[in-house]
Structure formats: structure tokens, C-alpha cells
Amino acid sequence: MGHAAVWDPRAAIEITKDWNGVDQIVLRNPQGASARVSLHGGQVTSWRNDRGEELLFTSSKAIFKPPKAMRGGIPICFPQFGNCGSLEQHGFARNKVWTIDDNPPPFHPNDTYGKSFVDLLLKSSEDDLKCWPHSFEFRLRVSLSSDGNLSLISRIRNVNGKPYSFSFAYHTYFSVSDISEVRIEGLETLDYLDNLCQRERFTEQGDAITFESEVDRIYLSSPNCIAILDHERKRTYVIRKEGLPDMVVWNPWEKKSKAMMDLGDEEYKQMLCVDAAAVEKPITLKPGEEWTGRLELAVVPSSFCSDD
Template sequence: MVDRANRPSALSTPAAAAPGAQVDIVGTGANSKVIATLPSGESVEVLLYGATVTSWKSNGGKTENLWLSEKAAVDGSKPVRGGIPVVFPVFGPPPKSGHPTSSLPQHGFARNSRWEFLGKSTSEDALDSTSVKLDFGLYSSGLTEDTRKAWPLDFGLQYSVTLAKDSLQTIVNVRNEGDKSFEFQFLLHTYLRIKDISKIAINGLLGVEYIDKVLNASTHQQKDESVTITGEVDRVYASIPQDTTSVVEAGKPRFDVVRDNLSDTVVWNPWTEKAAAMGDFAPNEGFKEMVCVEVGTVKGWQKLEKGEVFEGGQTIKSIL
């Protein structure tokens, strides 16, 4: 046999591509939703009606972090009770008269309008797909005729929902696409799933002034280190200096809610009577397994001039 000086080297086998996040659109019409699942099992579901996040599972897909009413309407007939509804351009009942939002329903129109799914993007490392971002859009042209009459202003909303192994980020981008300035409020009405409301403490609000809607919208200051829930709670904490509000359950950290360019947080639990009065709230004792920690800009109004953009949102970290 001839000994060749330059033998061909063995061909190296290319490494298999890292598994990517799976994104599916399921359902039709008002029931359509986008489901994203990481290779490690974490998942998020976003209903196109309202761009409402209805499920977020961490811990390899074993732990549901959001509370969704058993009677929640997910057919586009009304806003969803639970998950993360998007509140825009007004929070709560609109001003009675003299304001551009006065003709809108409570919490505005974003949560009961059909959004467009704009696509996905992923972040990958050598071993795994570590996150997936889903983008949704709502524009003036996509509103109903009645809504356009009630709020005849030109705008664009882009909502980005980013799922990672232990966190969910939800960011809204608001653009003024018209010739006139407009004012708005914005809130992410997040329903966090917990095991026992009597064992919950909400930290990070010490010293902050709040409006207590249960006590005739009177103003108070948070004097205790922790907010605990022993009855109906509906408070608007404004101009919070620190970015993180933490939810502790039975003495152990459960959630960190980190605000991004937002100054306010609403803490809400309907308790017995108010839960019973809501036809889409179920089970009746469901208030014991949820607490709303809602980031937003709702004390006063944000103003956008022609061509200006506002962006804000949150990152929720699930701690187990």
C-alpha cells in the first residue's frame, strides 16, 4: 500500500442545531390565540382578543403563574377576567365629561379589541433557546367604527410579550401617528396566582402615598413594610421610587414585579362581596387564590405630541 503524505482528515459532523421555541396560532376568529413553548417546557398563551395573556407557566411548564376565572370569556364577547389584560387609553371609569376619553368604556378599548400578531423572535445560546418574544399590534385602522367615533385619534400600539425560563416580560410601545397631541393612561392588569391570600405579603411600597378606592378615594401613606390582604383592597400607589414590588407567600419569595418606565402600581383583591357580584368571577372563593399587582401610569395623564413615542412595561420573575 502506498503511504500518502497528505491523507484526508476525517469529516467533522456539524453539531445539531439547538431546539427552538415552538410558536403556534390556534383557534379561529375571536378565539384565536398564540401559544409559545420553550424546549424546557415553559409556556405562554396570548389571546388575540385584547392581546390578553391568559396563561404563563414556568418551572418546566409545571407551575401556572396567572389566575384566570373559570367563567372568563375567551370568545371575544367581553374583556377577559384574569391573566394580563391591557388597559388603554384610560384606567377605570373615564372622566364624566370634557375629556377625549369620556365616551369610552371603563379601562378603554385595548382589552376588548382584536390585535394583530406581528411575529416572533428568539434568543439562543449554544445549548438551548432561552427566550421567545411575541409582538402584537393595534392601530387606529383596526378599531370598530363606534370606537373610532369615541376616540378619533391616530395611534399605534405594539405589545411585546417575552417568555424566558423564569420570567415574563410585557412591554407596550405607544406612538402618536396623528397631527394632534393626545393624553392617555396605561396599565397591565396582572392577576397573579397564589395559594392562600391570608399568607401573602406585598413588599416594596413602604412610605409610598396611595389612593384608597375602598375608602372613598382618600389619600394615605403606606406605613407598614408589607401590604397584607384581609378584606377588599383597591389601592393606587403612585410615584414609587423603587422599581421592584415583591410578593412573598408564607414567608418565601414568590414573585418580583419589576416596573420599566412606569411609576404607579395598583394592588387589588375583590374579596367576598365584590367577587360574588361579578358574574364572570369564579369560583366564588377564587379571590383567595389571586392578587392583582398592576403596573402602569394612571395617576394623571401621559401626553404625546405628534410623532412622539412612549414605552413602558414590566418583568415578572417567578421564584420557586
């Protein structure tokens, strides 16, 4: 008795349906920040700060119909990133309907304390095994902390009799005021693979990365903390990651945007994808082994300098 004022994270979760009838989970914190996660793809579709401002980009032309992944939010790319072999581009996890995991394995207390969260589960289906013959259990925890930070923890377990490898990315679409006013700090001097030049390897020369044309790069062995500075909005996104050595940076620019059905012609100006990923060296799991990849997103007033 007498503890009624204590915030209960479980009370901060609401399950609703989207317009296709697919369940989505809404997480809220006491300050009024929120996040939405769809069971279609285990995809975060919205992340708002305590003023209700949307921090993730979603295309006005996004197609919200399974089996297509929605253009925006945070699609999960597994078991591959990119387009190779018989699998669909960026793998199948983002096109599957996940379930709510009622019996998740224990997490570290820091992953639970003061957070509203949901645990999702995806297991390999008969269809998946036809195109990718490896059994897995993919557990995803999405949480919203009391200070409004969004975090995603993925745990992938090999329940196969043999080792296998996969690549992975949290394909995060950030909402920005104007792509030509944005810069990324923390990737200076790194080597990257350029997807616009058959994945040829280059070394980043600039002080900070700025945008004046199409960019599609995989930065290798990147630091675990990088920042996206949006001058016009005077806001900085801080990306922290663990278990994910690469950072993918993508903006389709004008010509490619016009060719994409589910992206408005001018919308490239309002978006920037910066993905914590494991692409260059795939992750290999022995039977029974589990891999964990974490992403934490925060928004702070500019100017912020990464101290990592």
C-alpha cells in the same frame, strides 16, 4: 451544518385557536415553561413554569367571548384605567382583536436574545375614533425567556396631528395559594390613592402589605422592583417595570366577588392583582412621539428580598 442542537426561538412558537376561533399564540422555552397570548385583547391568558404550574389566575366563571375581556391573565388597560368619561372601563384595547405584527420596529438585542416572542399590533379603528378621537399604533411584544421570565413591552405611537394623553395598566392577575397568606414588599411608606374612598390620598404605614379585606389602591411613584411573597407555596413573584410609575393593588374580597358575574364567590382567595400602571399622571404624546412601558415577571423560591 452541525448546529442542529441550537435552540431556535421561532420554532418555539405555535399558533392555535381558542374555542371562539380566535388565534392564540403559545410560546415555549427549552425547559418546558410556556405562555399563551390571545389575539383577543393582546391578552396573556396563561404563564406556566417548567413544572407546568399555572402562575396567572383565571376565573372558573370567566367569559371568553368578545367583546368582553376575560377575567384573568393580563388584560391591557388602554387608553384609560378605571372608569371615567365616555370610554368603557379600562379602555378598549383589551376588547379588540389584534393582529400579528410581521414587520416590527427594531428592538434592543436584550429583548430578543434567547427568548421566544411574538409581536402584536393594534391600530385605531373608525369605531375607536368615534369614542376616543386620537390615532395610535400600539405595538406589543410578549416574550418568554430561557429562565421562564415573562415580559411584555408596549410601544404606543401618536400618529395624530395633535398631542393626546392616556393612562395605562398591565392588569396582572397572579395565582396565589390563599390571599390571607400573601404579602407584598416594596410599597412601604408610599402614598396611595384609595379607590374605596373616592381616590383620597393616604400614606402606607405597614411594613409589608397584607390582606384581610377588600383592597383597591393606586400606589404612586413606586420602585421599579417589587415582590409578592406566597408563604404557603414558598414562591415569590418578582415584578420589574419601566415607564410605569404607579402600582395598582386589587382584591375584591367576599362581598364584591359575590356581586361579580364572572368571578366565583370564593375565588378572591386564589387571586391578587398587582398592576404596573400609569394612572395618576397620564402619559402625553406629541405627534410622532412614542412611549414604551415594560413589565417583566419572574418567579423565584422564597425568601427573596428586593434589592432595588
